[in-house]
Amino acid sequence: MIMNPVHRLEGEITVPGDKSISHRSVMLGSLAKGTTVVTHFLEGADCLSSIQCFRSLGVKIHNDPDKGLVRIEGRGLHGLQAPEQILDAGNSGTTTRLISGILSAQPFTSMITGDASIQKRPMGRIITPLSMMGAEIESIRGNDCAPLKITGQNLHGIHYTSPVASAQVKSAILLAGLYAQGTTRITEPSLSRNHSELMLSAFGAKVSSIPDGSKSYTAAIHPADELYAIDISVPGDISSAAYFIAAGLIVPNSCITIKNVGINPTRDGILRVCKAMGANITMENIHNEGMEPVADITVRSQSLHGTVIGGELIPTLIDEIPVIAVLACFASGTTIIKDAAELKVKESNRIDTVVEALSAMGARITATEDGMIIEGGAPLHGAKIQSYDDHRIAMAFSVAAMNSESPVEIVGAECIRISYPDFFGDLNALRY
Ligand SMILES: O=C(O)C1=C[C@@H](OP(=O)(O)O)[C@@H](O)[C@H](O)C1
Numbered sequence: 001m002i003m004n005p006v007h008r009l010e011g012e013i014t015v016p017g018d019k020s021i022s023h024r025s026v027m028l029g030s031l032a033k034g035t036t037v038v039t040h041f042l043e044g045a046d047c048l049s050s051i052q053c054f055r056s057l058g059v060k061i062h063n064d065p066d067k068g069l070v071r072i073e074g075r076g077l078h079g080l081q082a083p084e085q086i087l088d089a090g091n092s093g094t095t096t097r098l099i100s101g102i103l104s105a106q107p108f109t110s111m112i113t114g115d116a117s118i119q120k121r122p123m124g125r126i127i128t129p130l131s132m133m134g135a136e137i138e139s140i141r142g143n144d145c146a147p148l149k150i151t152g153q154n155l156h157g158i159h160y161t162s163p164v165a166s167a168q169v170k171s172a173i174l175l176a177g178l179y180a181q182g183t184t185r186i187t188e189p190s191l192s193r194n195h196s197e198l199m200l201s202a203f204g205a206k207v208s209s210i211p212d213g214s215k216s217y218t219a220a221i222h223p224a225d226e227l228y229a230i231d232i233s234v235p236g237d238i239s240s241a242a243y244f245i246a247a248g249l250i251v252p253n254s255c256i257t258i259k260n261v262g263i264n265p266t267r268d269g270i271l272r273v274c275k276a277m278g279a280n281i282t283m284e285n286i287h288n289e290g291m292e293p294v295a296d297i298t299v300r301s302q303s304l305h306g307t308v309i310g311g312e313l314i315p316t317l318i319d320e321i322p323v324i325a326v327l328a329c330f331a332s333g334t335t336i337i338k339d340a341a342e343l344k345v346k347e348s349n350r351i352d353t354v355v356e357a358l359s360a361m362g363a364r365i366t367a368t369e370d371g372m373i374i375e376g377g378a379p380l381h382g383a384k385i386q387s388y389d390d391h392r393i394a395m396a397f398s399v400a401a402m403n404s405e406s407p408v409e410i411v412g413a414e415c416i417r418i419s420y421p422d423f424f425g426d427l428n429a430l431r432y
């Protein structure tokens with residue numbers, strides 16, 4: 001894919017549904033009694049993997065992609081059936097880790113795996129706490145990665161202190177906790193996205209999240225008899241909106257409104273960073289969609305300055321860091337991204353891939369152990385960029401290309417289908 005520089009972006013778009021919320025709607029809808037209807041579902045490959053896995057577990061799921069409508073005929077908390085084949089999570093870490101929490105408590109054995117990238121991502125982080133709850137999980141190759149063989153057991157509650165602020169780890173434990181004897185608690189070093197807590201509670205589970213001490217949070221869940229179906233309207237994904245927020249800021253004379261974007265405070269770090277860089281982003285029509293806050297976001301091109309991004313801000317923008325690094329190249333002064341070692345265990349090592357690609361475009365960027373340092377202000381020029389089949393990298397560099405001095409080639413841009421199938425269609429609708 002060759003991306004040419006863009007002169008101006010203007011107009012209004014609606015980005016696809018939130019990936020995290022779409023995954024969770026399939027999972028909780030499958031475990032609930034009754035029919036869950038989901039609108040503005042993300043028809044990205046990752047969420048389709050979640051649908052496919054739950055179909056293999058005996059759940060009837062009707063998907064109307066043209067309408068973004070998914071209807072899930074829940075089987076109740078104890079109604080899943082043993083799968084006849086190995087479950088395939090595709091490229092989705094969320095599917096793999098969250099479903100493992102559920103499978104740990106089922107009265108059958110199952111196997112789950114995914115693509116080459118998934119088979120390299122660390123699963124020890126869920127195997128350890130789920131095993132402490134009584135689960136039997138084997139990493140088939142003995143490397144703490146998928147394929148995983150999960151033999152369901154009677155689980156018991158634990159209080160787990162997680163070394164990482166990871167919503168996938170937290171959610172796997174909470175989902176297992178639905179089935180465990182006694183209360184299950186997970187303390188994380190800072191608050192990661194809380195969509196599971198909010199949605200579990202909307203489906204009738206007894207779940208709480210309490211700040212304890214300065215930064216750490218403890219989520220707790222009690223075992224449930226049943227969950228009950230609800231209707232879910234999925235907000236626009238702020239992680240997808242992030243590409244248009246960044247593009248609107250760096251492409252001269254631009255003005256973009258992104259409608260109905262989720263602005264849950266555990267996800268809005270990109271907005272806080274833009275503000276810290278001097279951007280004036282406006283929000284209108286702020287309201288709640290079910291349990292999640294949403295707003296229309298308007299962004300205009302502006303001059304930016306560098307900032308420091310670290311600490312508890314990191315989990316609130318972890319997937320946006322590649323495009324924030326691009327933004328930092330157009331800001332005056334230095335931007336430091338730290339406390340973000342988690343970037344190394346995503347679809348690619350996002351510290352290495354971002355630094356490699358931005359360096360190739362002429363940016364002044366240095367990798368650090370837990371992030372990167374960017375000296376902004378050097379113009380970017382065309383280059384051949386490897387996406388390493390990482391959708392966030394392909395989209396972040398599509399944004400970089402928009403204000404590059406010459407065309408950029410993005411190798412493997414098809415991977416964008418993972419989270420944003422019509423990314424280029426939406427982009428073209430704004431291009432002048
Ligand atoms: O729970 C989720 O839906 C997600 C959590 C994050 O991962 P971690 O939990 O590994 O930080 C994020 O990177 C991923 O895109 C989606």
Ligand SMILES: C=C(OP(=O)(O)O)C(=O)O
Nearest residue numbers: 091092093094319346392
């Ligand atoms: C890390 C991501 O997703 P997952 O962990 O679900 O593969 C992502 O979408 O950037």
